Amino acid sequence: MLPELCLALIIAGLTAYALLGGADFGAGFWDLTAGGASRGGRVRGMVQRSMTPVWEANHVWLIFVLVIFWTAFPVAFGSVMSTLYVPLLIAVAGIIFRGTAFALRGEAATINEARFLGALFALSSVLVPFCLGACLGAIASGRVPVGNAAGDAFASWLNPTAITTGVLAVLTGAYLAAVYMAVDSARGDLEDMRRAFRARALIAGIAAGGVAIGALIVLRSDARELYDGLTSGGGLVCVIVSAVAGFCTLGLIWRHSFVAARAAAVVAVAAITIGWAFAQSPDLLPGELTLEGAAAPDATLVALLVSVAVGLVVLIPSLYWLYSLTLSGRLDQGYEPLDQRYRPLDAGSDEVSG
Amino acid sequence: MLPAVDFLIVAAQQLTTALGEPTQNDLLAAREMQAMSFIFHIPLVCFGIAFPAVVVFTEGLWLRTGDPVYKALAKRWSKVMLVLFAVGVVTGTILSFELGLLWPNFMATFGDVFGLAFGLEGFSFFLEAIFIAIYVYGWDRIPRRAHLLAGVAVVITGVTGSMMVIAVNGWMNQPVGFDIVGGEVANIAPWAALFNDQLWFELTHMYLAGYLVVGFVVAGVYARAWLRGERGRYVRAGMIIPLAFATLAAPVQLVVGDWAARTVAEDQPVKLAAFEGLQETERDAPFHIGGIYEDGEVKYGIEIPELLSILADHDPNGEVEGLETVPADDRPPINVVRLSFQAMVFIGTGLAALAALFLLTWWRRRALPRSRWFYRAVVAAGPLALVALICGWITTEVGRQPWIVYELMRTEDAVTDAGGLWIAFGLTAAVYLSLTAAVIWLLRRLARQPLEAELEADVAEGRS
Numbered sequence: 001m002l003p004e005l006c007l008a009l010i011i012a013g014l015t016a017y018a019l020l021g022g023a024d025f026g027a028g029f030w031d032l033t034a035g036g037a038s039r040g041g042r043v044r045g046m047v048q049r050s051m052t053p054v055w056e057a058n059h060v061w062l063i064f065v066l067v068i069f070w071t072a073f074p075v076a077f078g079s080v081m082s083t084l085y086v087p088l089l090i091a092v093a094g095i096i097f098r099g100t101a102f103a104l105r106g107e108a109a110t111i112n113e114a115r116f117l118g119a120l121f122a123l124s125s126v127l128v129p130f131c132l133g134a135c136l137g138a139i140a141s142g143r144v145p146v147g148n149a150a151g152d153a154f155a156s157w158l159n160p161t162a163i164t165t166g167v168l169a170v171l172t173g174a175y176l177a178a179v180y181m182a183v184d185s186a187r188g189d190l191e192d193m194r195r196a197f198r199a200r201a202l203i204a205g206i207a208a209g210g211v212a213i214g215a216l217i218v219l220r221s222d223a224r225e226l227y228d229g230l231t232s233g234g235g236l237v238c239v240i241v242s243a244v245a246g247f248c249t250l251g252l253i254w255r256h257s258f259v260a261a262r263a264a265a266v267v268a269v270a271a272i273t274i275g276w277a278f279a280q281s282p283d284l285l286p287g288e289l290t291l292e293g294a295a296a297p298d299a300t301l302v303a304l305l306v307s308v309a310v311g312l313v314v315l316i317p318s319l320y321w322l323y324s325l326t327l328s329g330r331l332d333q334g335y336e337p338l339d340q341r342y343r344p345l346d347a348g349s350d351e352v353s354g
Numbered sequence: 355m356l357p358a359v360d361f362l363i364v365a366a367q368q369l370t371t372a373l374g375e376p377t378q379n380d381l382l383a384a385r386e387m388q389a390m391s392f393i394f395h396i397p398l399v400c401f402g403i404a405f406p407a408v409v410v411f412t413e414g415l416w417l418r419t420g421d422p423v424y425k426a427l428a429k430r431w432s433k434v435m436l437v438l439f440a441v442g443v444v445t446g447t448i449l450s451f452e453l454g455l456l457w458p459n460f461m462a463t464f465g466d467v468f469g470l471a472f473g474l475e476g477f478s479f480f481l482e483a484i485f486i487a488i489y490v491y492g493w494d495r496i497p498r499r500a501h502l503l504a505g506v507a508v509v510i511t512g513v514t515g516s517m518m519v520i521a522v523n524g525w526m527n528q529p530v531g532f533d534i535v536g537g538e539v540a541n542i543a544p545w546a547a548l549f550n551d552q553l554w555f556e557l558t559h560m561y562l563a564g565y566l567v568v569g570f571v572v573a574g575v576y577a578r579a580w581l582r583g584e585r586g587r588y589v590r591a592g593m594i595i596p597l598a599f600a601t602l603a604a605p606v607q608l609v610v611g612d613w614a615a616r617t618v619a620e621d622q623p624v625k626l627a628a629f630e631g632l633q634e635t636e637r638d639a640p641f642h643i644g645g646i647y648e649d650g651e652v653k654y655g656i657e658i659p660e661l662l663s664i665l666a667d668h669d670p671n672g673e674v675e676g677l678e679t680v681p682a683d684d685r686p687p688i689n690v691v692r693l694s695f696q697a698m699v700f701i702g703t704g705l706a707a708l709a710a711l712f713l714l715t716w717w718r719r720r721a722l723p724r725s726r727w728f729y730r731a732v733v734a735a736g737p738l739a740l741v742a743l744i745c746g747w748i749t750t751e752v753g754r755q756p757w758i759v760y761e762l763m764r765t766e767d768a769v770t771d772a773g774g775l776w777i778a779f780g781l782t783a784a785v786y787l788s789l790t791a792a793v794i795w796l797l798r799r800l801a802r803q804p805l806e807a808e809l810e811a812d813v814a815e816g817r818s
Contacts, residue, residue, distance in 0.1 A: 053491045056443050057483040060476070066450050067476045070461050071469025075372050078462030081454030082373075082770045089778055092451045096785055099444040100792050103437055107799050148373040148458055149771035296466030296542070303470050303544040311477035315484075318507075322484045331491040 003295035005305055006072035007277065007284075010065055015273045017061035019176060019266055022169065024055045026177025028098065028125020029170065030200060031118060037111055041339030044118060046193050048106065048338060050184045053331040055102065057322060059095075071304050073294040075146060076284050083144045083151030084135045091131035098124035114338060126170055133169025137162030140276060141223035142286035160222040164215045171211055172269055175204035179249065179265045183258045188335055194258075201253050201261070209246050212272075225286060229279025238275025242268050369762055370537035372462035376771045383775035384456045385765065387782055389751070391449055393744055394786050397567060398442035400743065402482070403512040404564035405435050408572070408596055410505035415595075417498060423587050426808040427595070429493055431572070432505075433800060436490045441793055443483065448782075456775075460758050460768035463539060467532050470544040471521040478515030482508055516564075517557050524552030527750070528621050529759045552621065555614045556750075562607040563746065566705060567739045569600025574736035575801070577729040588805050594722070597712060597732065600739075604709035607702055612665070618753075619666035622760065623675035624684070625753035628691040630662050632676045639663045639674040643696065647688040650677075686755040694748040701742035708735055 027047045034040025034047075070077040081088065101121035108114040134157045138144055141161040144151050156162070178201035185193035216239075219227040229235045245268035252261035280286055284294040295301060325331045378384070409431045416424035450472070454461050485507040492501050525531070531547025532539050576593035619626040631647035632639055639662035645655020660670040667674070677685050708731050715723045722728075758765040 053487050056440055057480065057487060059443060059447070060480045060483050063447060063450055063479065064476050066454075067469060067472040070454065070465040071473055072466070074465030074469070075462045077454055077465060078373050078458035081451075081461070082458035082772055085455050085770065085772045085778075088451060088455055089781070092448050092455075093781065093785055095447055096444045096789060099440055100789055103440045104792055104796050107796055109799065146373075148376055149773075153772065296469075297540075299542045300466040300470065300544050304473055307470060307474050307477075311474065315477060315480055318481055318484045322488055325488060325492070325496070330495050331488070 002298055002301040002305070003072070003291045006068060006295070006301055007291060009068050009305075009308060010072075011273055011277045013061050013065040013068065015270045017058075017065060018169075018172065018269055018273060020054070020058035021061055022129060022173035022269075023176040023180050024051050024058055024173075025098075025125045025129045025170070026173030026175065026204075027051050027181065028102075028122045029174040030177060030181070030197075032122030032126060037115055038339045041337040042193060043196060044338035045336050045340070046181055046185060046190070046197075049188075049335050050181050051102065052106065053326055054322070055099075057319070059099070068304065068308070072296050072301055073284060073291075074296060076289055076294040078148065079146050079150065079285065079289075080135070080139060080144050082147075082149040083153070083156055084138055085149070086153050087131040087134050087138075087157045091128050091135075094124040094128035094131065097121070098128060111339060118338070129169040129173050130166040131157075132166075134158075134162040134166035136169075136276070137165030139285065140165070140226050140280060141219075142225065142288070144285050144288070146285065146288050160218045161226070164211065164218045168208065168211050168215055171204060171208040172272075175201060175208045176265055176269065178204050179253065179258065179262050182253070183262055186258055187329055190335060198253055198256070198258075202250060205246065205250050205253065205265075209243075209250075212242075212246075226279055229281070230275060234278035234281075235275050238271045238278060242271035242275065245271060368537050369463075369534055369539075371459045371763065371767050373459045375767060376459060376769050378766070378769045378771055378775075380775040381766050381769050383779045384769050387775070387779045388452055388456055389748075390779075390783060390786060391445065391452055392747060392751070394789070395442065395445040395449055396743060396747060397740055398438055398445060399516060399560075400564040400567040401435065401438040402442055403516045403561060404568040404599070405431070405438070405572075406486075406505060406508040406512055407565075408568060408599055409435055410502065410509055411599075412591075412595055413502060413505060417502065422809050423591050426588065426805045427592055429808040430800070430805055432490045432493070434797065436486060437793070437796055437800070439483070439486050441789065445789075446479070455772075456770055457758065457768045458770050460763065463763065463768075464529075464759060467529075467539060467542050467544065467547050468522045468525050471518040471525075471548050474548075475515050475518035478511045478518060482511035482515060485511065513561065516560065517553070518548075520557045520560055521548050521550070521553045523750075524550045524556050526758065527754055527760050528552045529762055534762075552617065555610065555617050558610050559607070559614050559746070562603045562610060563739075563743050565599050565603035566607060566702075567736075567743055569596040569598075569603065570705065570732065570739045571736035572596035573600065574733045577732035581726065581729050581733070590722075593732070600705070600735075601709040601712050604702075604706040608706050611699070611702060615665050616668070619674065622754070624677060624680050625686065625691070625750075626666055627675060627677045627679075628686050628688050628753055629695045629749070631688050631692050632662060632674060633678055634676040635673065635679060636676065637663065637671050637673050639666070639672075641665065647692055652692075684756060684761075686753050691749055691753045694745040694752070698742045698745040698749060701738050701745070705735055705739060705742070708732070 027050060031040075031044050031047045034043040069080075097120050101117045101124065105114055105117040105121060108117055138151075138157040138159075138161075141159070143156040143159065143162070178197045182194055182197035182201055185191075185197055216227065216230065219230065230239055245264045249261045249264040249268060252258075252264055282290050282292070284291045409428050412424050412428040412431065415421070416428060485504045488496070489501065489504040489508055492504060496504075525547050528550045529547075530550050531543045531545070533541040535541070573593045573596040576589050579589045580593065615626065615629075618629075627633075630639070630641055631652045633650040638660050640657045640659045641661035642652040642655030642657050645652045647653075662674055663670050663672040666672060677688070711723065711728070715721065754760055756764050756766070758768045
């Protein structure tokens with residue numbers, strides 16, 4: 001029971017990271033694909049405005065997942081980190097460049113500075129979810145053996161399953177980001193942005209759904225046990241829930257009901273991470289280590305669960321305050337198309353726009 | 355005393371690591387990579403634990419006096435705080451990854467003993483991220499009282515977070531809260547591991563170091579402006595407030611340093627012996643200033659009789675254990691530890707002297723010292739405080755070697771078996787270099803805007 005509770009915490013943290021942090025990476029995806037400096041200026045301004053107050057807090061979910069993982073399942077943690085060190089190192093570098101370049105772009109003084117920092121931010125935003133998604137695929141397809149760097153440094157994550165999960169992570173983030181930013185645009189009465197992100201949400205939603213279906217075909221040949229887990233019992237229920245919620249999201253976006261679409265999108269993504277846990281059960285590292293076998297002694301698990309429970313009592317009201325301030329627009333930054341900001345400076349005029 | 359040491363050596367031989375014995379040829383690369391990451395992260399930690407208090411104090415001054423100078427400073431500093439926090443978030447993330455990427459065997463063997471501390475730290479960090487966002491983006495947008503309280507929450511979560519990380523470091527130096535039964539870790543008592551004896555002095559020492567670094571670095575920025583001839587009220591307040599914090603911390607730090615040395619003498623006699631390079635166990639142990647440790651003795655140093663005994667024992671005749679109580683394999687690299695320790699102590703003493711000068715002048719004349727040399731000293735004090743901070747960490751971390759978990763697990767047994775560590779080291783070094791450049795660029799960019807700009811919202815709304 002205790003190991004299951006700890007796993008539930010990890011899955012909950014991972015889901016929160018996918019929904020919040022993943023959307024910040026997705027915002028970077030739209031920044032990357034926004035087009036030239038003047039054409040993409042408005043979209044980039046929106047990305048800057050939507051991410052600014054919350055991205056640091058969103059990122060912390062990843063730390064949350066890591067610490068619970070290593071405390072509750074130390075041997076599995078050591079095995080995963082040492083085998084998958086290549087994609088994890090790339091992800092770490094990406095995390096650094098993403099965060100720093102984003103923070104710096106807020107202070108950029110010329111369009112060229114903003115362009116360079118933006119490119120760094122946006123490329124990292126695609127690289128990080130791909131690598132982290134690929135790591136999950138590597139674990140799920142049973143390519144991480146127990147031991148110190150016992151698995152293959154490259155084949156473990158450069159294989160059909162891992163690459164598919166990586167791509168799926170990128171697309172899911174992009175899809176979530178488009179839905180969230182459509183809501184933000186509607187709140188900010190930015191009609192053209194609302195339309196732009198509606199279109200992006202539809203495209204990304206269809207692409208993510210397509211890849212998810214394709215992923216099942218890939219899994220069937222590449223990771224049969226995972227496939228069987230996803231097509232029976234609790235795994236199957238989650239897959240169906242995710243598919244239904246995904247279709248609902250698309251319909252709601254089509255009908256311009258963005259707030260409802262946001263809720264449905266959250267369900268669609270959460271169902272995938274939960275379904276993964278069901279599909280792998282009772283293994284933590286498939287074919288290598290069961291959840292029971294991987295778990296730390298009860299004393300540690302109890303202490304961990306107690307402290308997480310106490311922590312959540314403080315954390316949830318605090319998060320509620322942050323998100324209620326953010327979602328009510330009280331922390332909103334003034335919207336400014338990113339290319340416009342530099343016009344006065346570039347032209348050498350003293351006039352300040354916005 | 356000796357039987358206990360024997361027992362621990364036996365215990366070390368008995369521990370079976372969870373992932374087997376590594377065969378890593380590039381242990382040095384892993385160690386250097388970890389050290390580099392800490393050296394970059396720790397100054398940012400100072401700004402996470404001490405700077406919020408300075409900022410909130412300044413905001414409090416504004417709320418009490420209504421003087422817009424204080425508001426402009428607090429608002430500007432809060433932006434700097436956010437930038438440094440954001441960079442700290444990413445460098446902290448690197449560290450938590452590196453724990454697993456570089457030391458999987460350490461995590462696999464002991465993660466369930468000390469992991470709890472990181473769990474609590476995760477929550478603190480989370481709360482700090484939330485409240486810092488509300489604080490910095492909430493200026494003029496949320497009620498003043500709520501805003502100040504958000505700032506107070508940042509101060510508190512900064513302290514609790516660093517406390518938990520230091521609890522883990524304390525535990526590595528004094529591993530408690532478990533037994534070793536049949537070569538395996540058993541009978542884990544996570545709370546006992548968390549509240550080990552080393553935690554309290556390490557936390558106090560680090561916390562005060564945070565105030566010294568932040569106080570002198572920030573005051574140094576305004577002291578430079580003063581030297582350039584900018585003598586307005588902004589510059590004056592911007593220097594005095596952080597300097598006051600550093601001034602209060604500096605003398606206390608000397609006392610805490612003494613407490614730290616005595617605890618180390620008791621719990622880790624080999625580390626203390628390395629501070630001096632003391633070969634044999636002796637009474638009336640001397641302390642050498644400067645010099646170099648070679649062939650079992652300190653050469654070219656200035657000898658001060660009995661000082662080490664006084665330091666370790668508060669007794670000039672006190673017995674201090676020497677390096678030879680353990681085999682050569684179990685001793686840390688003496689010169690690195692010695693030089694770091696000495697640099698830390700001398701800089702710390704110098705900073706305390708500067709603080710005393712400031713305090714004395716202020717007490718007698720209610721004014722700043724007039725000499726330009728005082729301002730030059732304040733400018734220099736910032737970087738020096740950073741050097742002392744890093745030297746302090748080298749002293750305790752390298753002083754613990756060759757152990758990752760003191761007298762139980764060797765660093766070489768904790769390392770990953772993965773290849774290409776020097777490549778990873780090179781890449782990480784490049785990343786940190788560009789990160790350093792970026793932070794400096796950004797802070798200069800922030801500093802270039804006139805401070806009056808922080809009050810634009812007030813002017814627009816017709817407030818003073």
